[in-house]
Amino acid sequence: MVVVLKENPDREQLSNLAEWLESLGLSIHKSEGAHHTLLGLVGDTSQVDMELLRALDIVDDVKRIQEPYKSANRKFHPADTVVEIGGIKLGGGNFQYIAGPCSVESKEQICEVARSVKAAGAALLRGGAFKPRTSPYAFQGLRGDGIELLLEAKKETGMPIVSEAMDPSQLPLFEDVDVIQIGARNMQNFELLKEVGHLRKPVLLKRGLANTLQELLMSAEYIMAGGNEQVILCERGIRTFETATRNTLDLSAIPVLRSMTHLPIVVDPSHACGIARMVLPMAMAAAACGADGLMIEVHNDPKRALCDGAQSLTPDAFADVVKHVDAILPHAYGRA
Amino acid sequence: MVVVLKENPDREQLSNLAEWLESLGLSIHKSEGAHHTLLGLVGDTSQVDMELLRALDIVDDVKRIQEPYKSANRKFHPADTVVEIGGIKLGGGNFQYIAGPCSVESKEQICEVARSVKAAGAALLRGGAFKPRTSPYAFQGLRGDGIELLLEAKKETGMPIVSEAMDPSQLPLFEDVDVIQIGARNMQNFELLKEVGHLRKPVLLKRGLANTLQELLMSAEYIMAGGNEQVILCERGIRTFETATRNTLDLSAIPVLRSMTHLPIVVDPSHACGIARMVLPMAMAAAACGADGLMIEVHNDPKRALCDGAQSLTPDAFADVVKHVDAILPHAYGRA
């Protein structure tokens, strides 16, 4: 961390500052320039609040040199993390498809989708029981009953399941759920992150709509600080000025995260674009630049096609995605 | 709601669509153009999911005409809502200052700040007990003990208190807290919104970093749908590409919200800018364009000034804000 002092800083304040920094276990290297004096802080600066420092009368600016995340940092953990889910490996060269409906609706629906996506190549079944909805008047999911139905589909097909928890109070219902999903709107629900950090099961953490990659890793750090190191990161689009797509899928996040962290990275092209016909090309692009997996919405009821989401694929369209992505994988970044 | 059909829509699908829309209690007005046929939907469309409609093969686009929020909508509730907090009125012409430290640290600290901000003109005392922090390694607040200290300051000064709850499980501790704050990162923590909707005490709802004003009102709607109509909206800056300020304070939100809703609107210039010397000018601007109140961070311990936040004012600086804002108020928008 580098502290840039204002010109002619008050001597007493400067000595107070130095004392305080040293009391935090940091050592200080001073470097005087024509207009500025710099203090280089050496030691563990992850607990220093940059904004507190910036507040001081004698400080002009503060620059961070060291990343504020540790457990998630590739520098301290160079090998890729491989997450194991009911015998299925994700990350470190193991690419997986996670597929299923936006919302669990009935036993028939979830089991039929499960069978069809498994046949098409999906390793994990996703399905929403607790649904975060912008409007209080919209369907909020089957909640506990939805989890029950997912577990029946798991029993019938053998597929491990992924489902979203929105609040710590729901976690007891997730005992037999294989992967707990933290949704984009809850990426900085720190109480929830702490709770899943105390569990010993994989967590799929979605990037928030307006969160930087560093913030995503700080949220992963919350989970890992509790002792749970099985975190899967998920890019699902960020909010920008562009209105042609629901969100802007940030695929450059994949190679950037790859260098920052050892955690596996999956991509959800369904939510990012909000348009079913864009799932295929964006899934192919995500695979090409090195994603460890894809999370894709699939619906199955032709009679109710009217109400299927704009972003959901039919099982046939999903099988087509698998076929095209599988053709790209051997040539993908990091594999070829 | 207007549904724009593609050219030459399949007749059977069109008839299915019409049937489904009518089953939702909507009536349909058809209008045929050279290239497009439009369906105007008349009735309560707040429960129709636009993205579901857009997913249909025969649909080109869907445009919403009616706002999806009801309880918060000024159209259905033209008079300004006035929220009463321990005898203090906020909104509908009643302007209030909410002031206090970022974090509650000790009895001496909170009581001293309370006395000084009360003397300077603040009606409500704010103080953080549960602190949402980006890093798991940063101070997380005194939590339950912090609430106790706030209640002592309330007892001593008679000031009603405002404090942030981050999770439904914390709410029992807030029984004697006068206003529950929902932070920016929890604006779409829907489970928390539902819970505070069941309470019968005022809620101060902060706009999320990347949330539209319509989404802010939809979150207010979650609270109001539970029966709690005492919602105070708070603009605190949005995330943009600009890095010179921590966030971009969106003051145009005040007149826009004023026309959309009857709820009171306060502004938090401390968090938006992240720089203490910007609090005064932005507080003056917020008052000038019609805010119903200001929420301002104030610290009080000169000996520990080192660690006070970049965005906090001293009690004297806060008194200066009150003096300048009070001079503007008689000339402010909607008052002069």
Next chain:
Amino acid sequence: MVVVLKENPDREQLSNLAEWLESLGLSIHKSEGAHHTLLGLVGDTSQVDMELLRALDIVDDVKRIQEPYKSANRKFHPADTVVEIGGIKLGGGNFQYIAGPCSVESKEQICEVARSVKAAGAALLRGGAFKPRTSPYAFQGLRGDGIELLLEAKKETGMPIVSEAMDPSQLPLFEDVDVIQIGARNMQNFELLKEVGHLRKPVLLKRGLANTLQELLMSAEYIMAGGNEQVILCERGIRTFETATRNTLDLSAIPVLRSMTHLPIVVDPSHACGIARMVLPMAMAAAACGADGLMIEVHNDPKRALCDGAQSLTPDAFADVVKHVDAILPHAYGRA
């Protein structure tokens, strides 16, 4: 175009509005709902200024149904446009590499880079002679002399050349340049767009840092309205809140533009990310989701590597990009 009227509109104003709209050759379909009356406008609405309409006292909102671009619109020109550049085809299934240095510096430099990128598989040579630089104190390019050097490299290698023009006054120097590039900062320099619209040579139009895809097509429309239909669109990253990359490469722009327009689409991963090691994965992703070509910065002087841009590749690294992208192309979206 749909005009949403306010409740109980003034009758005289409504009749004035109807008269005016009819004078523009539009016919009006009226549809009355419970709260709103809608006017559906049928005819050529591309010249109606939506904001003018929204200004009227009696109008609540205006929604556009028809796209405001015509020549660039795939609806009116379903077949892919193939741009021919000195015998080389781009678009409609013809994928091309455009490579070369950020700035032309000397005859040796540009000829050596030209030979090496040609050997590696590039069809077109790019090089900057006029350089848009944020700072007036930074190197502004060799300007006219740079164009001369590019033409020598063209003569020596036979490669058609692509170079940026920043102002109409520079165009006479571009007579023998094969493709005129319009940079991101000039995407809405309408006087420049009009001038290149009067030429009969291909124009590579880069998306502005904060411009929507519709605005990109409106700028293409400026060029095409002058009679020049050889427009190549270029995605090069947009400005978002994320700071880990210089810009956020919006690859979803490729499939979205593909459905909006018939014009070819290339991607510039060098400028978007600003980091050389990200060029390879993002180039692979762009190819996978259907780009018609790639524009890549290549430098060649190992002794001066110190000053080569953060985003430039060596000729060897470029050859590696070609090898990996060529392996993906047969499996890419729209090709497999």
Next chain:
Amino acid sequence: MVVVLKENPDREQLSNLAEWLESLGLSIHKSEGAHHTLLGLVGDTSQVDMELLRALDIVDDVKRIQEPYKSANRKFHPADTVVEIGGIKLGGGNFQYIAGPCSVESKEQICEVARSVKAAGAALLRGGAFKPRTSPYAFQGLRGDGIELLLEAKKETGMPIVSEAMDPSQLPLFEDVDVIQIGARNMQNFELLKEVGHLRKPVLLKRGLANTLQELLMSAEYIMAGGNEQVILCERGIRTFETATRNTLDLSAIPVLRSMTHLPIVVDPSHACGIARMVLPMAMAAAACGADGLMIEVHNDPKRALCDGAQSLTPDAFADVVKHVDAILPHAYGRA
């Protein structure tokens, strides 16, 4: 400037780097930490390209300490710049209203608006002759004839005039125009900036839709580097994710720019919001936080009110803005 080296940098590369930096006239202060070695560069770093440095194998990151703008920098020019326009002072405590129509349409129109805004308190007349329009099919302004009409209005009323130039080739027509406006879309049209830098008349430079305040000052620096120091900065709204307003007016730009630069700052609330009824509250807010002036669109033809822009005020509404803003000015930031 601080250069952060990677761990164990190659010795030869490091010595090359040091040599190169010293050849630029910089001296180097080295500071070694546990994980990182820092090089503090002392001297004029405004010509060092940070991205070039970041590209080096041995460099981890580069942080700028010194601002890259000089002429516009308040550090080197502490006193406020006062721009004089035909005897009227703007800046340094002199607040002015600039008003007039979006487009000049006829002699009657521009003269009538000029008389009415002068009567209401405007010191400067604005009017668009060259109009940047997103669509090539929209009205492009009266161009040269528009300038003539403005000059007639100037002659008749004595008001100095402000009008936008879009291209260097138009500048000869602006000989008698008092202030040349550079529009938001041309903020980084560097050839145009250089040309107006050679003139000796005031330039009103609008902030680009997606440009940072530092970039705005770098564009001012282009003009000032040519010898023209009479630059007026104009905040007119930035592009964000919010769609309730056309752009997000960034009023915090006023106090931030105030500390960065000595140049005067005006605000254009008409373009930022795009809604006439928001001009009044946002004008009041801009004045309250310290703007040096306001630029406001005013139309005058009640019979053609139909076509007046969504953002234009009638002369009466403008007079109301002046009345309310004048009441706030004595209490505004920096004045009270």
